[in-house]
Amino acid sequence: MGTAGKPKITIHDIARISGASASTVSAALSENWRKRRIGEATAAKIRKIAAENGYTPNLQARGLRSARSGLIGLILPFHDNRFFSSLSQAFEAEARQRGWCPVIASTLRDPAEEVRIVETLISYAVDYLFIAGATNPDALGELCRAAKLSHLYVDLPGKDAPSVVSNNYHGARTLTERILAGMPRDMDCARSRPYFIGGLPTDYASAQRMRAFGETLEAAGIPFEECQIIPSGYSPGGASREIAILCERLGGLPAGLFVNSIRPFEGVVSHLLNLPPESFADSVIGCYDYDPFASFLQFPVHMMRQNSNELIASAFKLVDAGTQDSILIQVEPELIPPRTTYGEPFSELG
Template identity: 25%
Template structure:
């Protein structure tokens, strides 16, 4: 026999209507006490009751589905983020529909249109580029939406991201403190939020240290490993090569490691390496790579909480949250002696072009 609301009400010592309100997430609307909510949920759990998401959705004109759009599902950061989002949303009674935009604004636009047509209850979007036309159109429809890994001041949308500028500054300042002055930056896709804010942090750290910015030490065009491989080979061929490389993402760092290996360049003996993003495998690489860690689970938790609040009450004030990154120091950076620092050539290389 299936468990009924009446069965739960009897065990919890409350009315059937109270059970219905608690299990269908209307406890705030009806000011039900935390003690009563706990009693009802414990009784439901002990009896093995499960909310019928389809039936609930039909009653409330909801699909119980959330659309998630990320630029590259193969990227370890976004793979873990999607997994964390799915777990957080599952607890709230939602399933997810995932789209990979392949870092293409047109694919993202098509995905947004498709998800809206599917009448999803909300969206979690890691948008590509900085053209907000489509995002603004979605926002104006009052579709509940949260942006992750992006936080634009000029866009009035709920968002949660790590502080990319601070993360880059942590990485570059660490290299500077270890004696490095010629620090290269292998960037991701130009024009994207993650890339531009990480580039900003790189430049800011150099500027604060009084180190001129050498345009020849900034290279790259996407967040994939082949970009890291090609640009590292380019940097190693400079007549005045860098003593350290900072990469905008972990896949770029993998390509950099491979290029160094092919060229018999030892890390950290010959060149130091730090990367943004810190996937589980970073500590198992040879050498273990110093990295900037993003609090992915916390990003997912806060994104889902913000989205749930927006679904519950669209009048809530929109929030923008920046979380602090963490520098995890491992074995990929060598300290340069004071003598070596003095002998480093000027931070320019006018005879080389990309």
């Protein structure tokens, strides 16, 4: 690391090598270790590791900066996703209303890239950081605390700062109830049960939706087994393969299908588009995300629209109020019926 052709070493890398926390490493490299009561031997060890690996303690720990840069940052997993692109658009509008210049970067759900981007934003002395959909919010929060950078979490919660998220449980329960209400009751046994596809049970939002799906089935008196949840992750390719396997095993589409988010839905659609129209006669499909182009598909889709504008507006209210406590605010999503489009706040722009 730190040499040509290799990734630049980060504070997180030094923490892993030294066995110290990222905040301890940051203090040792910023001459702040005595105030933190860090032992001289520990500080020397960290500096030695940093030097051996080519780390340059440039602007990383500007936690003591006094001047405002006028920059506010947002990191998110992807740009090519209507939910996250809507978050980004709302973030830019709210930031500019307050005189900030927004800086937005995608991480591709790569934990190492998340750390690198946050360190880079810290080096540019951003005044505030919004962390959306992070895979490892604890690590990013530790970096922000070490740099004394005010931050909050959107979409997925963190432990050390305010969080604004969708009410994933209630939204998933509503969507599941709608799927159940439309399912036929006289199908053969193999296809009569609803299935959930996409997401990971280790992620907060997906875990809430999976739990709501199972508990809603049980509350309706419908037998539920863990095999009805297929945690295929977030890639379209993974969802496409899993829905093909499921349809082959069942002999067709299940009576009900709950797709966890828009990217897995893209994969599901890539398979379903190859099916004849009669394949959808006995199935009800729902997606916990929204895209207006779904209204033009050959089959109806119930979509749960996350209110990205309210998520960002609520987050900026916390910024305006100077809230630093690790509170959790939940914003209700909205069920969009099939063949319906929703008028976005920025639909007149472009």
